[in-house]
Amino acid sequence: MIRVERLCKSFDSLRAVDDVSFEVAEGEIFGLLGPNGAGKTTTINMICGVLKPDAGKVLIGGKDIWLQPKTVKRSFGVVPQEIAVYEDLTARDNLRFWGSLYGLSGAELRSRIDDALTRVGLADRADAKVKEFSGGMKRRLNLCMGLLHRPQVLLLDEPTVGIDPQARLNILEVVREVAASGTTILYTTHYMDEAQDLCDRIAIMDHGKILTVGTLDELTKLAGEAEVLKLSGAFADAAARSRLASIDGVRVLKADDRVAVLSIEAEGPGLLAVLPTLLAGDLEVEDVSIQRPNLQSVFISLTGKELRD
Amino acid sequence: MAPLGILRRDLLRYLRNPLRTALLFAVPLVMAAVFALAFGGGGGEQISIKVLLFDEDGTLLSRLADGVGTSPEASRRLDLVPVGEEGYAMMEKGEASALVHIPKGFTDDYLEGRPTTLEVVKNPSERFLPKVVEEGVGIGGIVLSVASRVFRSELQQIAQLKRGTSFPADAAVAELSAQFNGTLRGLERYLFPPVIDLESVELQEDATETDSGVLGILTYVLPGFSIMGILFLAQSATRDILIDRESGMLRHLLTAPVSPIDFLLGKCLSVFVVTIVGFAIFIGIGLAAGIRWGPAPAVILLMLASSLAAAGLLLLIMSLAGSERQGDTIATIVIMVFSMLGGAFIPVSQIPGFLRPLCAVTPVYWSTEAFAKLMLNGGSLADILPNVAVLAAVGAALLFGGAAILGRRIRRGAV
Numbered sequence: 272m273i274r275v276e277r278l279c280k281s282f283d284s285l286r287a288v289d290d291v292s293f294e295v296a297e298g299e300i301f302g303l304l305g306p307n308g309a310g311k312t313t314t315i316n317m318i319c320g321v322l323k324p325d326a327g328k329v330l331i332g333g334k335d336i337w338l339q340p341k342t343v344k345r346s347f348g349v350v351p352q353e354i355a356v357y358e359d360l361t362a363r364d365n366l367r368f369w370g371s372l373y374g375l376s377g378a379e380l381r382s383r384i385d386d387a388l389t390r391v392g393l394a395d396r397a398d399a400k401v402k403e404f405s406g407g408m409k410r411r412l413n414l415c416m417g418l419l420h421r422p423q424v425l426l427l428d429e430p431t432v433g434i435d436p437q438a439r440l441n442i443l444e445v446v447r448e449v450a451a452s453g454t455t456i457l458y459t460t461h462y463m464d465e466a467q468d469l470c471d472r473i474a475i476m477d478h479g480k481i482l483t484v485g486t487l488d489e490l491t492k493l494a495g496e497a498e499v500l501k502l503s504g505a506f507a508d509a510a511a512r513s514r515l516a517s518i519d520g521v522r523v524l525k526a527d528d529r530v531a532v533l534s535i536e537a538e539g540p541g542l543l544a545v546l547p548t549l550l551a552g553d554l555e556v557e558d559v560s561i562q563r564p565n566l567q568s569v570f571i572s573l574t575g576k577e578l579r580d
Numbered sequence: 581m582a583p584l585g586i587l588r589r590d591l592l593r594y595l596r597n598p599l600r601t602a603l604l605f606a607v608p609l610v611m612a613a614v615f616a617l618a619f620g621g622g623g624g625e626q627i628s629i630k631v632l633l634f635d636e637d638g639t640l641l642s643r644l645a646d647g648v649g650t651s652p653e654a655s656r657r658l659d660l661v662p663v664g665e666e667g668y669a670m671m672e673k674g675e676a677s678a679l680v681h682i683p684k685g686f687t688d689d690y691l692e693g694r695p696t697t698l699e700v701v702k703n704p705s706e707r708f709l710p711k712v713v714e715e716g717v718g719i720g721g722i723v724l725s726v727a728s729r730v731f732r733s734e735l736q737q738i739a740q741l742k743r744g745t746s747f748p749a750d751a752a753v754a755e756l757s758a759q760f761n762g763t764l765r766g767l768e769r770y771l772f773p774p775v776i777d778l779e780s781v782e783l784q785e786d787a788t789e790t791d792s793g794v795l796g797i798l799t800y801v802l803p804g805f806s807i808m809g810i811l812f813l814a815q816s817a818t819r820d821i822l823i824d825r826e827s828g829m830l831r832h833l834l835t836a837p838v839s840p841i842d843f844l845l846g847k848c849l850s851v852f853v854v855t856i857v858g859f860a861i862f863i864g865i866g867l868a869a870g871i872r873w874g875p876a877p878a879v880i881l882l883m884l885a886s887s888l889a890a891a892g893l894l895l896l897i898m899s900l901a902g903s904e905r906q907g908d909t910i911a912t913i914v915i916m917v918f919s920m921l922g923g924a925f926i927p928v929s930q931i932p933g934f935l936r937p938l939c940a941v942t943p944v945y946w947s948t949e950a951f952a953k954l955m956l957n958g959g960s961l962a963d964i965l966p967n968v969a970v971l972a973a974v975g976a977a978l979l980f981g982g983a984a985i986l987g988r989r990i991r992r993g994a995v
Contacts, residue, residue: 316831319835320834320835321831321834321835323991340837340839341837341839344835344836344837345837347835349832349835351828351831351832351835352828353827353828353829353831353832354828355827355828355829355831355832355833356829357589357593357829359593359596359597360589360592360593360596361596364589364592364596368585368588368589368592369836371581371585371588372581372582372585372833372836372837372838373836373837374581400596416832426835
């Protein structure tokens with residue numbers, strides 16, 4: 272349903288998106304996971320036709336967004352990262368305006384507005400001005416605007432940033448319902464748990480590149496099902512770092528003055544054998560935390576840093 | 581469809597924010613009202629000058645001064661209050677425009693031909709009225725001085741008669757009268773008939789209706805302030821473009837089946853309609869206040885052309901601005917400067933000569949000049965066509981320029 276081919280975009284000397292390609296099948300929830308600044312929003316902006324790519328192609332339903340913009344734009348809805356609603360208008364006014372842009376009017380528009388507001392739990396606040404809404408309510412209204420014309424494809428760019436847990440759950444629930452009705456979803460987030468819980472497939476993105484794509488199982492296997500150890504201590508001198516690297520069955524993912532992140536290789540002696548060596552005395556280790564294989568450990572194993580870094 | 585949707589949304593936002601909308605209209609209207617009340621003289625009411633008269637002399641001449649304020653005409657304009665020494669304290673408190681002090685022995689000195697002085701104490705907090713009193717007393721002094729020279733011998737005789745202890749004899753009074761008569765007869769060929777005759781003409785009320793009082797001043801200032809008002813309305817409408825850009829709304833809009841051209845068309849339409857509606861409201865308020873704007877077709881055409889110019893000017897400013905704050909600041913400065921130079925506050929004829937060539941650069945000038953032709957000179961549609969043509973051409977060029985710049989920025993992704 273969505274096909275992204277070798278997409279590139281630079282801003283001056285910054286390569287924001289670098290040769291990004293992926294495909295999303297019809298009815299699939301596809302996640303773009305990466306830290307802030309990874310290039311997720313730039314990718315989404317190119318997919319939805321707001322930002323022209325330097326190179327590459329975006330096909331939605333087999334049609335090129337830059338060749339048939341109006342036709343393609345009618346087929347998808349976008350929920351942007353910014354809360355893009357008019358605060359001095361009511362929720363209903365906002366939706367009426369948005370619906371009119373898609374050619375909706377009259378009884379059909381009224382009925383869709385009521386349905387959309389009911390779906391996100393804002394029916395009772397339909398005629399209140401948006402400036403009276405909480406952050407979570409505004410986000411839910413933002414979601415309504417993307418759903419109003421019942422698109423075949425829904426593009427959501429970090430739709431749960433900065434909201435309370437209840438509103439977040441509501442949004443995720445609505446996204447699941449929409450996906451269940453056959454809508455194809457592209458969902459960007461930097462919340463690992465959201466990607467894990469929601470997405471059928473996930474692309475991990477950092478520094479403008481897609482590092483890997485797969486289901487949750489495929490990704491965790493990719494990381495070798497290895498535990499990741501995070502050590503706090505003194506690793507400033509070269510001797511300490513080379514000592515870490517010399518331990519059998521350990522791969523150093525990252526080491527700075529205070530923190531070292533190690534991957535325990537599956538084919539090595541194992542965690543129980545490695546731990547005594549680490550704590551034996553010639554290394555100053557103050558704290559150790561163990562990470563079971565998940566998207567966080569996958570991300571760490573791919574980039575050497577945590578998702579929140 | 582999308583441009584109309586954007587127009588409908590923008591108009592709805594004005595309706596949903598009645599306070600904000602009312603403020604946009606209130607500022608120019610309040611300014612026009614303040615100007616009218618400050619300079620309109622409260623509907624043609626006469627100004628009365630309060631003068632304190634401290635008469636220490638209390639004889640013949642000083643009582644003449646006292647009588648000045650008793651004539652019906654003078655009593656409307658002059659409030660003459662007899663005072664003693666306390667008059668100086670009253671002046672300290674600013675209770676009158678001026679104090680006139682007639683010193684003791686003034687009449688005797690005058691009759692004897694000795695130099696004497698009248699003192700005028702002026703209220704420093706008033707600018708014009710004390711000056712009027714000073715000039716009036718000065719003219720009186722000149723008249724008395726000339727009379728003193730012409731009637732020197734007669735005045736000396738009066739002084740002698742005044743010095744006597746008994747009532748003057750009939751023969752002495754008759755002789756004095758005959759002398760006055762003779763002197764006057766000698767002056768007759770110089771004084772009569774006067775070279776310049778003064779004739780006062782009272783205009784009919786309906787002829788002065790638009791030229792007097794508050795209404796007269798409103799007729800001068802309301803067109804200028806209305807144009808300033810629609811510039812502020814255009815600023816508010818075009819500011820939304822920058823707000824949309826900064827809030828991410830424009831990016832969101834462009835994800836819908838809305839092209840940059842649709843968006844710009846919608847915004848231009850919206851700014852144009854808002855300024856037209858705004859101008860129509862200003863004209864309506866003027867009509868309700870009794871102002872005659874001129875022939876309806878000419879006013880409508882001028883309103884459309886002025887609105888187009890206002891919309892174009894502000895769209896261009898906002899298209900060049902980097903942020904909402906920057907755009908707002910630049911727009912406010914441009915509006916105020918253009919309004920001043922264009923004759924919204926003061927007539928262009930009162931603007932210093934070296935600035936006058938700049939006036940024609942402003943659309944405000946072309947609009948206020950056209951309204952002056954219609955309202956003050958009884959002009960017709962034909963008289964204002966050159967102004968309408970300039971406003972429409974400049975407005976269309978600015979609108980097109982602003983839209984082109986914004987469109988380029990949107991296409992380059994600077995949204």
